[in-house]
Amino acid sequence: MTAENQPWTHRFRPSCQAEVVGNERALSQFRTWVRSWEKGIPKERAAFLHGPPGVGKTSCVVALANDLNLDLLEVNASDFRTKKRLEELVGRASFQTVTITGKRRMILFDELEGVSGQQDRGGITSIRDIIKETMIPIVLIATSPGEKWQDKFRPLVDLSTLIEFSPVPFGAMVRRLRECAAELGIAVDLEVLEHLADRSQGDLRSTLNDLETVSRGKERVTIQDIGGLGERDRKDYTPDALNKMFSAKSLKEARSVISSAHIDYDTLFDWIYENLPVVLDSPRDLVRGMEALSRADIHQTRAQRTQAYRLLKYMFNEMTGGVALSKLYSTGTGLLSQVREKTATLGFPPGAFTVTESREGIEVKPVKYLGNDWRTVNNGLREVGAQWVRGGNAWLIPYFRPPQLVWRYRRTYQSRRRRNEVAAKVAERCHISSKEAVAEVIPLVKVMVDGDPGMADEITGWLDLDDKQSKWLKS
Amino acid sequence: MSSGMWAEKYRPKALDEMWNQTEIVSRLKSFVKDRNLPHLLFVGPAGTGKTTSILALARDLYGPAYQNYTLELNASDERGINVIREKVKNFARTAAIASEVQFKILIMDEADSLTSAAQHALRRTMEIYTRTCRFVLIGNYSENIIEPIQSRCSVFRFGPLGEEDAKGWIKHIADNEKLNLLPEGLEAIYEASTGDLRKATNLLQAAAATQSGEIDDVTIYSVLGRVSPGRVRELINLGLKGQFMEAREVLRGLLIDEGLAADDIIRLIYSEVLRLNIPERYKVRLSDTIGEIDYRLTQGARAEIQLSTLVAKLVIIGEEING
Ligand SMILES: Nc1ncnc2c1ncn2[C@@H]1O[C@H](COP(=O)(O)OP(=O)(O)OP(=O)(O)O)[C@@H](O)[C@H]1O
Ligand SMILES: Nc1ncnc2c1ncn2[C@@H]1O[C@H](COP(=O)(O)OP(=O)(O)OP(=O)(O)O)[C@@H](O)[C@H]1O
Ligand SMILES: [Mg+2]
Ligand SMILES: [Mg+2]
Numbered sequence: 191m192t193a194e195n196q197p198w199t200h201r202f203r204p205s206c207q208a209e210v211v212g213n214e215r216a217l218s219q220f221r222t223w224v225r226s227w228e229k230g231i232p233k234e235r236a237a238f239l240h241g242p243p244g245v246g247k248t249s250c251v252v253a254l255a256n257d258l259n260l261d262l263l264e265v266n267a268s269d270f271r272t273k274k275r276l277e278e279l280v281g282r283a284s285f286q287t288v289t290i291t292g293k294r295r296m297i298l299f300d301e302l303e304g305v306s307g308q309q310d311r312g313g314i315t316s317i318r319d320i321i322k323e324t325m326i327p328i329v330l331i332a333t334s335p336g337e338k339w340q341d342k343f344r345p346l347v348d349l350s351t352l353i354e355f356s357p358v359p360f361g362a363m364v365r366r367l368r369e370c371a372a373e374l375g376i377a378v379d380l381e382v383l384e385h386l387a388d389r390s391q392g393d394l395r396s397t398l399n400d401l402e403t404v405s406r407g408k409e410r411v412t413i414q415d416i417g418g419l420g421e422r423d424r425k426d427y428t429p430d431a432l433n434k435m436f437s438a439k440s441l442k443e444a445r446s447v448i449s450s451a452h453i454d455y456d457t458l459f460d461w462i463y464e465n466l467p468v469v470l471d472s473p474r475d476l477v478r479g480m481e482a483l484s485r486a487d488i489h490q491t492r493a494q495r496t497q498a499y500r501l502l503k504y505m506f507n508e509m510t511g512g513v514a515l516s517k518l519y520s521t522g523t524g525l526l527s528q529v530r531e532k533t534a535t536l537g538f539p540p541g542a543f544t545v546t547e548s549r550e551g552i553e554v555k556p557v558k559y560l561g562n563d564w565r566t567v568n569n570g571l572r573e574v575g576a577q578w579v580r581g582g583n584a585w586l587i588p589y590f591r592p593p594q595l596v597w598r599y600r601r602t603y604q605s606r607r608r609r610n611e612v613a614a615k616v617a618e619r620c621h622i623s624s625k626e627a628v629a630e631v632i633p634l635v636k637v638m639v640d641g642d643p644g645m646a647d648e649i650t651g652w653l654d655l656d657d658k659q660s661k662w663l664k665s
Numbered sequence: 666m667s668s669g670m671w672a673e674k675y676r677p678k679a680l681d682e683m684w685n686q687t688e689i690v691s692r693l694k695s696f697v698k699d700r701n702l703p704h705l706l707f708v709g710p711a712g713t714g715k716t717t718s719i720l721a722l723a724r725d726l727y728g729p730a731y732q733n734y735t736l737e738l739n740a741s742d743e744r745g746i747n748v749i750r751e752k753v754k755n756f757a758r759t760a761a762i763a764s765e766v767q768f769k770i771l772i773m774d775e776a777d778s779l780t781s782a783a784q785h786a787l788r789r790t791m792e793i794y795t796r797t798c799r800f801v802l803i804g805n806y807s808e809n810i811i812e813p814i815q816s817r818c819s820v821f822r823f824g825p826l827g828e829e830d831a832k833g834w835i836k837h838i839a840d841n842e843k844l845n846l847l848p849e850g851l852e853a854i855y856e857a858s859t860g861d862l863r864k865a866t867n868l869l870q871a872a873a874a875t876q877s878g879e880i881d882d883v884t885i886y887s888v889l890g891r892v893s894p895g896r897v898r899e900l901i902n903l904g905l906k907g908q909f910m911e912a913r914e915v916l917r918g919l920l921i922d923e924g925l926a927a928d929d930i931i932r933l934i935y936s937e938v939l940r941l942n943i944p945e946r947y948k949v950r951l952s953d954t955i956g957e958i959d960y961r962l963t964q965g966a967r968a969e970i971q972l973s974t975l976v977a978k979l980v981i982i983g984e985e986i987n988g
Pocket of ligand 2: 621622671672673675676677682683684685686709710711712713714715716717718804805861862863866
């Protein structure tokens with residue numbers, strides 16, 4: 191393949207750290223750690239890079255390996271299913287500090303989140319064993335949507351220096367996109383770049399993909415060209431599979447969703463949970479359905495604890511059949527009435543929108559051009575899971591919406607980060623744990639700061655907060 | 666100089682300034698006099714002076730440079746027992762040379778949050794460094810501390826401060842800060858905080874920030890309505906009204922945006938349920954359900970799923986109550 195017909199994300203993979211934008215701190219932490227190997231084996235023999243997708247984790251490692259002329263052995267999640275396979279791959283490598291050509295080496299375990307921590311426990315254990323004895327730097331990477339992700343990799347986290355990546359800042363993203371477009375001689379309006387950067391939540395990879403799509407075959411790209419770009423996160427098979435599951439009349443039928451949904455069962459579990467209250471809209475069904483899901487959760491915990499994975503089948507039964515067969519009184523019209531209610535509370539006269547059911551979901555169409563009100567309506571409808579369909583000039587609320595958890599984590603990324611920083615400071619100052627600071631003290635401090643500007647300054651000064659942290663406390 | 670939070674500004678600096686806990690204070694003072702102390706275990710409810718008294722003891726013992734000879738760790742913030750052991754090792758390795766006291770003091774707060782395996786590891790560490798270091802373990806419940814550790818420590822049980830002392834403390838601060846605190850306001854603070862002086866003090870300061878005039882019970886309730894218990898009440902009420910989806914959004918807000926831990930949320934739910942205005946027998950049923958969910962959480966189940974299940978039960982109970 192020549193460079194020209196490679197996808198942009200590959201074409202523009204940074205070849206040196208200088209080309210990686212954003213995350214300066216993570217970059218320099220990582221560089222310092224790798225360089226510390228030049229003086230002997232450091233205390234932490236592994237570095238654990240984590241953060242949301244497409245922000246440059248893998249790029250940073252590859253780029254630094256280039257910069258320092260290291261030989262990088264990349265191992266992917268699919269390779270550490272079994273201990274034996276893993277040992278074949280890296281076993282000896284981790285003791286050989288240089289290659290035959292005299293290059294120093296480094297090992298990268300990428301996409302660890304693909305190791306689901308159950309069948310692959312053995313994989314994690316053997317990585318741990320390798321880390322304990324390695325003579326060369328070992329880099330671990332995981333994409334980390336939830337807060338509890340660390341628990342999954344506890345044995346590895348404890349042995350590693352943790353390096354956190356954040357979403358790529360808006361400005362840096364626009365700058366990089368512009369450079370890439372310029373290199374190909376395509377003129378892209380600033381407005382387009384900003385629009386793409388804005389909707390990406392800091393994921394530079396997805397933005398590059400979008401930019402590539404909209405500029406295909408063009409020399410100049412304007413805001414008119416960006417129609418038709420789909421929102422991400424749409425897993426096509428899943429809604430169909432869920433539909434079948436929720437209407438199943440037998441356990442066997444319901445259970446078949448496990449293999450037909452084409453997603454791992456943890457994600458499937460999240461989908462079911464997200465959509466359960468909409469489908470089971472009668473309270474009696476709801477409570478049975480939630481109880482089934484809760485039992486599923488418990489079976490899974492037991493399977494993990496005891497490593498007796500045969501117990502997982504009980505989880506599968508509860509989360510599929512247990513939920514589906516709870517449906518006795520529900521009418522399944524929960525979503526429609528929810529959308530109607532929402533639409534009615536947007537502050538428009540009755541008849542301003544038409545609400546209709548289609549094959550994919552419920553459509554809300556404005557009767558008149560909305561102008562500046564579009565944004566308000568969009569925000570309101572988003573809460574019920576709506577997406578604006580450009581060509582159709584309407585919002586679509588799919589019957590099954592993707593789990594909101596990941597999205598919510600991403601959206602609140604910065605503020606959760608500030609919260610943790612402030613909690614650490616409060617904890618230190620007040621001689622309590624961060625957990626207690628979050629639960630008991632910070633809520634009251636927020637009231638203090640909000641009520642009295644003088645006191646606010648005293649407290650933020652006393653806690654030694656920087657501007658961003660103070661702003662968070664005052665928000 | 667800015668004085669920040671009153672709970673710190675008024676924290677007693679010397680053992681003599683402590684409120685009540687008389688017997689404990691006099692025993693601690695005798696340790697200072699002897700310039701020696703055993704390993705200690707302080708247990709008791711929040712905000713009753715456990716941390717305060719050990720810091721005061723350290724100051725009395727070592728003088729103003731006490732920080733050079735003490736290390737405070739909070740078990741619930743540290744990443745695993747190995748990290749803790751490493752820190753203890755670094756701290757305890759060297760003797761307290763510059764001081765006339767021969768040992769340093771290591772304060773391990775929330776020691777009761779350590780697993781028993783971790784406590785066994787800690788016990789070994791205590792053994793090794795006894796010569797150069799005294800361990801002061803602090804926790805809310807002694808039941809959660811393994812017996813071998815209890816047997817190595819002098820145990821001090823802190824009781825909650827009585828009504829008179831607690832109110833006296835609040836008034837003491839209100840006077841110093843020249844606040845206009847009405848008796849109803851004082852009563853409301855005491856009721857919300859019982860013997861927890863940290864909570865009482867923070868509540869008073871928050872009230873003072875929102876109200877420059879008279880602070881009465883209404884001021885206090887409006888502050889209370891704005892902190893997590895208020896959100897939890899909203900969650901419960903939405904559940905009882907059958908609005909599961911809305912309740913779930915509030916729950917997600919508490920878990921993700923505010924970052925509350927599941928056990929904190931369940932604790933708040935429990936205490937709010939007891940205060941609900943519903944027939945008493947439903948409280949018993951809810952308590953049973955909460956107990957079940959609480960147990961599942963201790964077994965490592967997913968927080969959001971379990972708490973949502975609880976909300977679903979609220980929905981059904983709400984339906985029964987409303988007929
Ligand atoms: N910070 C960045 N600077 C420059 N390019 C970037 C950056 N982040 C992402 N990219 C672009 O996106 C592509 C993918 O980035 P990369 O593989 O580093 O993402 P990642 O963080 O490892 O994501 P994942 O968690 O999904 O594996 C890169 O090839 C590059 O083109
Ligand atoms: N007996 C007391 N005398 C004076 N002040 C007290 C007393 N108990 C608590 N306080 C005040 O309450 C605040 C919290 O006290 P402290 O940190 O000692 O609580 P604690 O018992 O360690 O609670 P926790 O279990 O939450 O750590 C301090 O600001 C202190 O001023
Ligand atoms: Mg990657
Ligand atoms: Mg304390």
